[in-house]
Amino acid sequence: MAELAAFEDPKTRRVNEKHGDDHGVNLGKLRALAKRLKTQQDLACRLWETGDSAARLLATLICRPKAFERDTLDAMLREARTPKVHDWLVNYVVKKNPHCEELRLAWSADRDPVVASAGWALTTERVTKRPEGLDLAGLLDTIEAEMKDAPDRLQWAMNHCLARIGIDHPEHRTRAIGIGERLQVLRDYPTPPGCTSPYAPVWISEMVRRQHDK
Structure with a gap:
């Protein structure tokens, strides 16, 4: 100390x-x-x-x-x-713990938005690395219904999940971009030069473009 x-x-x-x-x-x-x-x-x-x-x-x-x-x-x-x-x-800790999936499910449904944001962060990890068994369409339904009015930390986590679904799963990309465009979440977020905007339609399009350029 x-x-x-x-x-x-x-x-x-x-x-x-x-x-x-x-x-x-x-x-x-x-x-x-x-x-x-x-x-x-x-x-x-x-x-x-x-x-x-x-x-x-x-x-x-x-x-x-x-x-x-x-x-x-x-x-x-x-x-x-x-x-x-x-x-x-x-x-650094929860993602490496054997109870990670159990906690993901419990936290995602928690009434505390800060706790729920942790559940969404763990869901985003699965969207990218282990999507098998996830209901991606169902996640998009929840995001479409709840993200607009979610508290800041939870909204940020849900938006990250929306973007990763659009980036990593081409079959859901059009819908993910459409949800972002309708909800307008983080559209005006101040983004430093050289950084990618967290606004989902821009974020998705930019990351997909980079993948194609490789």
Whole structure:
């Protein structure tokens, strides 16, 4: 904790706070510390219990993802309210855990939109890597009905899923683009030069174009 405190930088904190995060630690330094510590499950659990965001980020890097029980991960996700901790927990821990699919189904149906966004993130992973058994048309039905009025974090996750269905599954591409055009979600999102817009019709078209150019 003392090492993490020494990494604290006011400028980094100001930037992070604009994105809803509450720490001022440079992530490159954090990753270097994790590399030095290597895997330490007990330490990871103790770091998580501090409630400190930088400590929790470090915990996701040095834990053993397969060691967590389902209910433990469920509780951890519900405690992870800042975007970066939430994202790292889902991507670095939950996706590698044997209870991942069970949690995906439970979280997707959760009334808490932040929890539900984790379920949608896991669904997006399956859309791209393991779509077998997914009802893609049904997912598009849900997105079409619910994304427009969803809270920000959940809306972002659903939009990502919409885009990946359009990018990875040509048979659903026209419908995915059409849903994006009708709902207009993130159409005016400020996008830096050289980056792809998160507006689904643009995102889908650009990624498909890149695939064809390879």
